[in-house]
Amino acid sequence: MNSIVTGKEMKKIDKYTIENIKVPGIVLMERAALSVASLIMEKEGTDQSVQIVAGEGNNGADGLAVARMLYLNGYDVVVYIAGDESKATDDFKTQLQIIRNLGVKEVVEIQDRDITVDAIFGVGLSRNVEGEYKEVIEKINKLRTVIYAVDIPSGVDADTGKVLGVAVNATFTVTFGCYKIGTVLYPGAEHCGEVIVSDIGFPQKAVDAVEGAIKCATISDLDLIPKRMNYSNKGTYGKILVVAGSKDISGAAIMTALAAFKTGAGMVRIFTHSANRNIIGKVIPEAMINTYELDKFDEKAFEACLKCLCLVKKQNQNTSIDSS
Template identity: 30%
Template structure:
């Protein structure tokens, strides 16, 4: 599966395994990497007056030496700037010895308008702040607004976390090899990469499979086979029933957005569970969505016993306090097996209600037969439940999400433009199709409803969360400027249609 993401350490191991298996040795892989970068430079910048290739002392620099040689052989005006000699006997040293371009000290780097920069200084493996001559080179390229082609990852961006370590190149194009790294998708790294070109240099799928990757780019290939398609004879309750909890009469819109999203995502029945004092206002706004009074725990148990809902949403517009905690724990106390409740999606006020009682929630979710808990926190809500995880500055967003999922016994949807979805078993996905148009009130309520709708139809929890995040973002991207949350449920329809068609086509092959 080509959507696996490899950490810098995993990528180094993939290189080692590929070299051991052949047919390419280390310098062979380096030459193929250099060829891929040079091909991008020649194709995209044919009018460049000059190409400045910046090489570090490691393998990233070795790729750069190959690039410089190919460009020189292609009659391109090339200047080569090096930060230091490669280690004696290394593949990079061999590439440097075979490069026909005379090296110059990086400390003397100068450039001119109309030229471009190939950044082959450090790539994804950098673990400390970019400083000295390398930082000065970033400043010069930035001042002149020069197009940058980055090798593997812009120097200064962590391949593991996407963090900018001091300074970093802002690339127009980043050419990486075999698989992307988390830093290509996590912010701010994603914004520094420009377009990411994934090049095949001879590290095969069978080599990657030996690493058993647990991190993925959130693409349909990860979950498409689980997208629910109703059977011809299915009735509405066979397609799943979602219950959406609602708070008081002054904040009813958020829950209705969740309910409508659950219905649009394919749930056959959706019921808004309302306190008595909000029944009238909800009745005035609901048509295909059902309405039921649920002001006390007993009402919830009666609803579950009579209507056998598959999943619940709790949090949007609900209010913070004891009632939210009691309702959430009541759902998690049900049994998942034999047609019981499959899952609870806890969002917004539902999450914040447990800020001083997190262990109670996590314990309830950890019961072997408990419904699956999915939580969808934004940055602030995440910090309320996991303050110590947030306080650990050595953890990337990916690592924070993983740690939270294990502690909470839950699927964590750590929202943002680079949403991370993590499961307690160690799987994680980073979303890359987020759009700024989704930064609007009510957008998260819609996402919670999509997750619950997919859960209700029997989709596994991790895959349901991943699919919902991607579908939500894709719908927002396609709609574009002017998007408000009310637009999103209907905007889901063409995206879902294409996914169902794609799954059917795949199944028929």
């Protein structure tokens, strides 16, 4: 299972890794920048022109490190700094000094280049984007350029997926360590393009120490499902009761029952209004169907259905209820 974290949780993971595991922050930054630069080098030829748009925080510092790596690999790179350089973080100042020592060109206006790297804001953004930052993001979105977002598109709230006034429309988002809620929930997810989760060195111990409750399944999780025995029948794999579907409304019952079968249930019984019997029977002939005739929910018929499944006495059976 992969974790999906808020921006605040990700900052705690970062802090735990630096303070408790003793991985230097600059090492994590280098690996983060390398993951972005490597993706660009994998997908884009060295004949492509690149601009890095960097804010004065550590997300911007990541972007400046990307600029250096691409520059050293033969790309035509320019850097635009958004915000007040005098308020920059120490890591930003360090990365800025490095690219200046190398001679990477700085520009004072957003340019129309083949590739744009968005490194304005990271996962800590919680206020609406205004002023120069808003103008910069709007200019980026008007360009005919491939956009790589560093960690999350600038303007997307990592905790909620909300767009904080305006947000970069990324082609690719390289997010570090874990998916952020803002990369999977809309409307933020719509701004992310293709999301790539990059392992930059956060140990599982750090994730476990602060992780939230949200998980997403991966292909490897399928290996946890027990193999089916050749000598078995539908009773071997459990019974599920689906209670769904008001009169002439059978969609919920059908979709829930199909999901139950597809996730491995051996026998699925549907309790629904009698008006839905024919259509359900045609779509899912393998399901067992119990119905009621009244306009309102028939509790006695429902209890009879439970007894039929032996769910009253056997508390270990599963019951799925959809009240629609």
